[in-house]
Amino acid sequence: MTxxxxxxxxxxxxxxxLSVIEKADKFNFWMYETIKPYCKGKILEIGSGIGNISQFxxxxxxxxxxxxxxxxxxxxLRDKFKTHQNGIEVINVDLVDQDFESKYANYLxxxxxxxxxxxxxxxxxxxxxxxxxxxxxTKNGKVIILVPAYQALYNGIDKGLEHYRRYNQNLTNQILIxxxxxxxxxxxxxxxxxxxxxxxxKIQKNNTIPxxxxxxxxxxxxxxKIIDKLVFNKIGLSNIAVGIKE
Numbered sequence: 022m023t024x025x026x027x028x029x030x031x032x033x034x035x036x037x038x039l040s041v042i043e044k045a046d047k048f049n050f051w052m053y054e055t056i057k058p059y060c061k062g063k064i065l066e067i068g069s070g071i072g073n074i075s076q077f078x079x080x081x082x083x084x085x086x087x088x089x090x091x092x093x094x095x096x097x098l099r100d101k102f103k104t105h106q107n108g109i110e111v112i113n114v115d116l117v118d119q120d121f122e123s124k125y126a127n128y129l130x131x132x133x134x135x136x137x138x139x140x141x142x143x144x145x146x147x148x149x150x151x152x153x154x155x156x157x158x159t160k161n162g163k164v165i166i167l168v169p170a171y172q173a174l175y176n177g178i179d180k181g182l183e184h185y186r187r188y189n190q191n192l193t194n195q196i197l198i199x200x201x202x203x204x205x206x207x208x209x210x211x212x213x214x215x216x217x218x219x220x221x222x223k224i225q226k227n228n229t230i231p232x233x234x235x236x237x238x239x240x241x242x243x244x245x246k247i248i249d250k251l252v253f254n255k256i257g258l259s260n261i262a263v264g265i266k267e
Contacts, residue, residue, distance in 0.1 A: 098111045161266060165261070171189065
């Protein structure tokens with residue numbers, strides 16, 4: 022939590038990893054189906070990247086708006102989904118913009134669900150990010166966040182991705198409470214990912230996710246889903262929490 026990063030308009034490291042994960046269809050669908058039950062009504066995805074999760078919501082005709090802080094990702098998203106019927110709105114969103122309320126006035130109180138997967142850890146003032154998400158939601162709107170778990174696992178891949186921190190459930194719950202949310206669900210996700218992350222980042226000292234490792238992991242997702250059930254989602258590489266706007 023002592024790292025300090027300067028914002029980069031073009032995130033080459035992030036793009037490389039998103040491109041690797043893009044090919045992990047089973048893993049991406051697993052993440053999608055995990056958060057899907059909590060996504061209702063008009064939805065905003067924060068940090069859509071290159072659309073690895075967005076594609077499933079769009080395919081199933083959800084009312085979803087995509088967003089990212091980086092202009093190049095927004096352009097990729099617009100191009101990728103330009104043929105979709107009625108078009109998909111893509112907006113540039115900075116959750117800690119100093120003029121958040123005025124800049125995003127047209128979107129305040131308009132979304133029933135906001136989700137942010139692997140986003141909050143990139144933001145130094147994570148509590149402010151949640152407070153601003155709260156402003157985008159309708160009354161009783163829901164937020165879903167997925168963040169990397171366990172600070173002890175922080176390694177070169179985290180640093181390369183400019184993660185300020187990893188989270189346990191207490192820390193995740195605290196930022197939701199600070200954002201004026203009532204916590205309604207919390208669980209860990211992807212227990213077997215802990216082993217892969219430790220080997221790749223701690224032992225092999227990688228600063229990105231090797232494509233061959235992600236490919237192998239993707240093939241084994243059906244087994245890993247069973248393992249998550251066997252451990253009752255009590256441990257995992259990521260932590261998921263759902264909150265309702267208070």
